Amino acid sequence: MDRVYIFDTTLRDGEQSPGATMNVEEKIIVARQLEKLGVDAIEAGFPISSEGDFEAVRRIAEEVRGCQIVGLARTRSQDIDRAWEALKAGEDPRLHVFIATSDIHLQHKLQKTREQVFEEMQSAVRYCRKLTANVEFSCEDATRTDLDFLVRMAAGAVAAGARVVNIPDTVGYAVPPEMAEIIGRLLREVPGIENVILSVHCHDDLGLAAANSLAGVLAGARQVECTVNGLGERAGNAALEEIAMALRTRGGQLGLSTGIRTEQLYPASRLVRAVTGIVVPPNKAIVGRNAFAHESGIHQDGVLKNKLTYEIMTPESVGLPATKLVMGKHSGRHAFRERMGELGFELSDEQLETAFRRFKALSDKKKEVFDEDLETLIMDEIIQVPRRYRLDYINVTSGSQVMPTASVQLDIDGYQARNAEFGDGPVDASFKAIAKLTGTKSRLVVFSVNAISGGTDAQGEVRVRIEEDGVEVTGVGAHTDIIVASAKAYVDALNKLDYRKKNPPGQLHQDAP
């Protein structure tokens, strides 16, 4: 069977989703899980776009082994130098350069001729080759590119020494037969194409990203670029879990396989959800809560009798725990470490020790500690940016006939500050009190509470997305009291906003494939 390489871009294209911003620590923890999942390459960022991206790529290249780390760059030498600077400590790191090739982008965005674009591409690939043989080139907006010109660009990239040539459906415009035609044509007409890996990178604007990726590999592409949970700009990228399971479930007939350890798909999905705060709907293929829902409730009997009738893959094959394991005060260090692994958290010994102590404190307060509790505990207490603000105390009264009131004490840069406010509800009142204490003017974009599954005594997991001057951040907070959790989430978001102001995000993302 032919091997299809999985190139994960959760940390680069996925992070471009509004509100999915991850800090360096969060990116590293996701990268570790991706390595465990068995992806062949991790695109860790776009180093020249921001200090934060540079730092994330550099640290991941240094710390993650077992798969190639990739950095994105435009065709300019400054971009490539900066990317290489971030990547060079890695194990066989890859430089990924791109330039748009469609006439629409040439005219409206680049204001360049095809000839200029061709020249820039070749000199960029050659420049990369001086640094490494592991060079990927992407024709941005390839699926809306004149096919003759696309063949010429791919041929030029191969001639200049690219090892991987990627065909992005940047705007999610293609239908599967077109993708098959493009790949087929390149394979027939590009000299030397047999020595490089042809790749596809699909977006889901018409709901066809997984199918277009599959059409690409069926036609002969051998790398798929994708993201966990289909995260990404607009409607997102092709979902890694769908590609991996389509090839696992139907690979026999299709003659294709991947190196993905599919049992790590569910943990990876949970982790990315926990880190980004972007929800996975219950009806999401493979990793949604209902994806294997005939497992439960009134259908259970029928399915147990005749699994084959409605089940084309088992929950175990994607790493969905067969029984919901609940931790409690008698769970030991070993079980805790194991559960962390199953949830996708690869923690250092020190982090693990801190997490275990917090878990013990929590299990004294509540009988059953669920996966959601553990995830929020880790996100809230272990993986976080340096804190400027900390919530010391909060108290609220509210109800149908009282004026909702909150009193709050914060620790700001080491000093205590107190305030009380009333509001339309207890959350409103506490956010007002906190905003006044911190002197911040952010706008609340999303407020959500999730995942109190298994009973009302679970921790409330609150996510708050706020925006200030065009920068969006997501804060998370956990507590058995939903109002306390809300205040913690808001304070967390304000800390992240503060961090973002000191580490501004890239302005170049809009140009990426």
Add this chain to the structure above:
Amino acid sequence: MDRVYIFDTTLRDGEQSPGATMNVEEKIIVARQLEKLGVDAIEAGFPISSEGDFEAVRRIAEEVRGCQIVGLARTRSQDIDRAWEALKAGEDPRLHVFIATSDIHLQHKLQKTREQVFEEMQSAVRYCRKLTANVEFSCEDATRTDLDFLVRMAAGAVAAGARVVNIPDTVGYAVPPEMAEIIGRLLREVPGIENVILSVHCHDDLGLAAANSLAGVLAGARQVECTVNGLGERAGNAALEEIAMALRTRGGQLGLSTGIRTEQLYPASRLVRAVTGIVVPPNKAIVGRNAFAHESGIHQDGVLKNKLTYEIMTPESVGLPATKLVMGKHSGRHAFRERMGELGFELSDEQLETAFRRFKALSDKKKEVFDEDLETLIMDEIIQVPRRYRLDYINVTSGSQVMPTASVQLDIDGYQARNAEFGDGPVDASFKAIAKLTGTKSRLVVFSVNAISGGTDAQGEVRVRIEEDGVEVTGVGAHTDIIVASAKAYVDALNKLDYRKKNPPGQLHQDAP
């Protein structure tokens, strides 16, 4: 251009999603929006499966005009009689019979031979034909059916008088080339196939439902069965909005079109989300919050300059409001009615009048009334099952250093009852108080708060999914105070559970395609 018929099964297959149960009033309001959306057929339920399904199909057939109403039935005459009883007042209603055709289902589920299944199909279709010429037949698990036998079944159905022959990918197993092959083969080999409509019905287990549907119509099928938001069992059905926009965006090249008024897609999506409580993720194609996200934030300038560079369809074409229209105390009856329509709510004059009064009361309390506020107001106050319980009063105190306590007064069957409880948080405390007052033993499955967009003074929209004896229901509550909203949602869920106990759901759904 060839016309592709859109057969919506949100109310039948979509409703089979865990927790998506809709009551009759909710189904009618969704059916009205589907009619406005321009679908060709609405599958309104599976009449023999429950009293509730029967009633929903009957009322929709009576009240909705402008598209065909469909009722599902197994091959038994009792099923067909019951379906026809529900349908007969409709405008050209359709009987939809199905039987499984794959060997896996024959052996493990039906314990029947192919010959028996063929006979049952033919006699069922003939039985239907005595009632109406508008008969659809589905081969359940068609994509895992021996292709020679599938051809025989389709030929038999055509010979017996079916007008539509449907090919369901019941378990979401197919890849697009297979779907194309099946449809192509049927078109070549089934005598008389040119006189019937060939249909596809795809599930999204491998993320390929939209692509398989498209492969079907490209190969010659002319009906697609799908659901709004891709709702449905497990990973759901093909998403109506993806099919409609793929055919609108690429239909020119593909030579295909639909009758869908795409400007109604976003309102339909909002409505189904509001009614079922099933979230739509931000990166959902077409209707997700980020689907057109280059519209906002730092990318705005670039995209405004060169829309074509990253935009293959406009937000307006799917009915996404270009500017967020905010209602307030000065908004009049006319603007209110119009906004209701844009949100997908087709209300009766009486409902509209009640809703307008509630809106006025709300706009006195808060300056800006957002779409989310209006949706929760309608769902919470206008469309609801008969209430047994009503929340009269609630008060809570909580915080980081107090014991969360709630005092509650309920109206139960017209009598007042009071109670106070403490808990792990204010939600836990109030749910405990309510559970004790109502004497219910339900388990909390999901608790979520959503969509407070635009500021902290928006109403909290709380959704509570509870389970008792295998029956899951979703309750919704809205209030500017999140704790009050939670209590209202819980009481709403308990009312629905009470209704469900008196109107048990169908046990037959597991057999449907």
